[in-house]
Amino acid sequence: MEGTAPVSSTRQKTTPGRGAGSSRSRKALVPPVAWIFRTNIPLRRGMPLPKNAQRRNFFGIGEVLSVLANPGETLKSLTEARKSLEDARREIKETKERSQLRTTHTFAPLPGFFARPAEVQAVERALSGTPSFTVLIGASSVGKTALLREVLSRDAYHVLHFDLRIAGFADLGSLYGSLSRQMETYFETLSENVEGYEDFVKEAWGFKHDRLGMEKLVEAHGPNIVKTSDIARLMELFQSSLLRYWQFDPKVPDSTETSGEVKGDDAPERAPGPSSKPIPSSPEKAGSSNKSEGDRPKKKIPVFFIDEAHKLPALIHSTETMKCLLDAMLVLTKQDRLCHVIHATSDGFYQSWLRKLNIMQHCKLISIGDCSREEMKVFFRERLLPSIPETMRNGLDFDTIYEAFGGKLVHWTDYATDYVNAGGDLPVKRSSHFIQAYTLLHLHLVNSVDSDFATVEEKPKPKRRGSSRKPSKHGFQIYSPLTAETMVNYDETRSVSDAGSSEGSNAPSFTTSQLLDIMRRLVVPLPSVNGHERAGRNRHEYIPYFPLCRELGVHAVDDMVRARILELRWMDTVTPEWEVDDANNIHITPASEDTHSDGGHAAAAASSSSPPAWHTHLQVQDSVLGSESGRPTNGVDAGPKLVPLTPIVRFAMREVLKEYEMECDYFFVDREVADTARGRAAGGKTSGSVKGDDVSDYASAASLSDVYEY
Ligand SMILES: Nc1ncnc2c1ncn2[C@@H]1O[C@H](COP(=O)(O)OP(=O)(O)O)[C@@H](O)[C@H]1O
Ligand SMILES: [Mg+2]
Missing domain, CATH: 3.40.50.300 (P-loop containing nucleotide triphosphate hydrolases)
Structure with a gap:
C-alpha cells in the first residue's frame, strides 16, 4: 500500500526526539501512537489538504472516533457544510444570471x-x-x-x-x-x-x-x-x-x-x-x-x-x-x-x-407639447385606423376625435382600444378620459362653492396680488405626492412668485367663480357657421400667467395648476399647437375646407408641399401670441402661459360650462349678476344649502358612475 513508506519515514523522524529524552518526554511519547489516528482528510470541505498528506495511515479512524465521541458537534458541522454548499450554489447561479443581464x-x-x-x-x-x-x-x-x-x-x-x-x-x-x-x-x-x-x-x-x-x-x-x-x-x-x-x-x-x-x-x-x-x-x-x-x-x-x-x-x-x-x-x-x-x-x-x-x-x-393637427392626421391614417377592425372604422371621425383629444397620442390610442372593446359604439363623452376630466372639474366647482357664496354676499373687490382669499374649508383637496417634510423644502417653492403656499393647507384657494371664469376664458364658444357650431378645430386659448396672478392672487392661480386643471407653460412648445397658414396667421376654417370625408372618417394627409408646422414655429410665435382673443402682440404675453392641462380637459370645460350656462345664463349676463346667479345655481345643487357638510356629501356622491350617466 502507498501508506507504508511514509509511515515508516515518519516513525524514523520522530524517533530521535524521543531518544533525546528531553523534558517534553511525556508529550513526545504521544506521536508514535497518535499517528495511527491521524488523517489527511480535511475537516471541512474546502480546507486545503495538509502538506504531509502522504503520511497516511489508518483510514481516518481519528475522525470516526471523534464522530462517535461527539455526535452533536458533527451533526452541526454537517448542517453548516450543507448550508455553505447551498450558498455557494446560489451564488454561482446568481453570478451566471447577472452575467446574462442585458444592461445596455x-x-x-x-x-x-x-x-x-x-x-x-x-x-x-x-x-x-x-x-x-x-x-x-x-x-x-x-x-x-x-x-x-x-x-x-x-x-x-x-x-x-x-x-x-x-x-x-x-x-x-x-x-x-x-x-x-x-x-x-x-x-x-x-x-x-x-x-x-x-x-x-x-x-x-x-x-x-x-x-x-x-x-x-x-x-x-x-x-x-x-x-x-x-x-x-x-x-x-x-x-x-x-x-x-x-x-x-x-x-x-x-x-x-x-x-x-x-x-x-x-x-x-x-x-x-x-x-x-x-x-x-x-x-x-x-x-x-x-x-x-x-x-x-x-x-x-x-x-x-x-x-x-x-x-x-x-x-x-x-x-x-x-x-x-x-x-x-x-x-x-x-x-x-x-x-x-x-x-x-x-x-x-x-x-x-x-x-x-x-x-x-x-x-x-x-x-414639449402635443402633436400638431397635421401630425395627428398622419397618426390617424397610418397608425390608428389600421388597428381598428374594418367594420368599425366608419364610426371614427377624425375631427370629432381631434376636438376631444387634440394631439395627445396616448388619449387617441386609449380611446381606440375602448372603442373596439365597446364594439364600435363609444361616443367621446363616454370615454374614460372625458369622464375623468369632467368629474375633476365638477368636483372642484362644487367643493369650492361655500367660499364662493361668501364672496358673492360680501361683494369683494377684484383680487390683487398679495390679497389672500380664505381658502374653502371643504375644498376638493389637491393630492400631493410630497411628504410633509419635503413640503418644507419644495412645496413652498411651488409658486412662481415665491409667495409661499396657502397656509400649508391642501385645500385649493380658488373659488367657484374664479374657476368658472378661467374656464370661460379658455373655452371661447366657437362662432357658428350656417347655424352649426364649427367642428374639427380646437381653439387654443391661453391666459398669461402673471396678469392672472395680479388679478386673482398667486395662490388661486397656482392651486389651479396644482389641482391639475391648468398647465403652466414657461415657453412655447417645440411644436406649436396653434393652427397656422402660410401667412403666419391663425387659421380657423370649417372642417370641410381641408379634410376629405372618406366613408365617414377623415383621411386627409399632411400636405407634402406645405412645410411641417414646426418649420414655421419661430416666425409664427409673435403672430400667435394673443391674436386669437384680440390680445396685443406687443410682448405682453411673452411670459408664462396657462392652458388647460390636456385637450380633453378643455373639451370637458366646454361641456361643464354649457351646463352652467343652461342654469344661470352665464355667458350673457353682467358679471356680478352672473356671480349671484351662479352661486344660486351651485346652491341648488346642494339642495339649497351651502353648508360645507352638504357640499361634501354631494362631492362624495359624485362618483364616476353618476357622471357616466351624463
Ligand atoms: N411619439 C410617440 N409615439 C407613440 N406613442 C407615444 C409617443 N409619445 C407618447 N406616446 C404614448 O404616450 C404614453 C406616455 O408617454 P410618456 O413618454 O411616458 O409620457 P411622459 O413621459 O411625458 O409622461 C406612452 O406610453 C405612449 O403610449
Ligand atoms: Mg415620463
Missing part, C-alpha cells in the same frame, strides 16, 4: 414610436452642443420619456438612467447605493461592449469597492452613517472616471502608432483635471476624437438622465444633499464638460425650485 438594452426605444421630428431635433440639438444641463418640461403623458428613449438609445449615447417613478431610494444610503450601482454598470458595460475599453472594468471596480466599504459601515453603524460627503465623494469618483474616459485613447489593432497603453492624443501632455479635455461637441466629433478615425470605436456621449425629476426633493430630504448632487451635475456639464444632464418633469414649478437653488440659470429649457 434596458434603455430601449418605445416600440412603435410615432415620429416627432421637431422634438427629436430639439433634443438632438441640446445634446450636440457643449455639455448642458437640460430640463425637458411638458404635461404628463405628453411623450417626454418616449422621446428621450428614442433619441438616447442611439449608439451615440450612453445613458445613466434614473426613473424616479420607480426610484429605489428613500434615504441617503439607498441613494448612494443606487447611484453607485448605476455608475458601476455604466463602466462595466463600457468595458464589456466597446472594443479597446476593457481596462475600464477597473473604474467599475472602483465604484463597487467604495460601495462595499459603505455597506460594511452601514452594517456596523446603521444607515445614518451615510452622509452628504459620501455622495460628494461618489460624484467625484464619477467625475474622475469620466475624465479618464475622455482622455483615453484605445488601442488600435494593426496600428503603427499605438501601444497597448492608455495613450490619448493629448493625454500625456495635458495633465488630468477639469476641462483638460472637453467632451466633443457632437456625436460625430465624439467618434473622431481619436487619431485614426474609422478604426476605433466611437466614443459614446455619456448622458445622466433623471426622469420625473420633480420627485427628487421628495426622495432626498436633505436640502444640503440635494444641492450637492445638483452642483455636481453642474460641474459635470458646465465646468468640466464631461457629460450631458437631462431632467424630465411634468411639474411646472420644478424650475422655480431649481431657480431657488441657483441651478436654473445654467439650464436649457425644452418645452
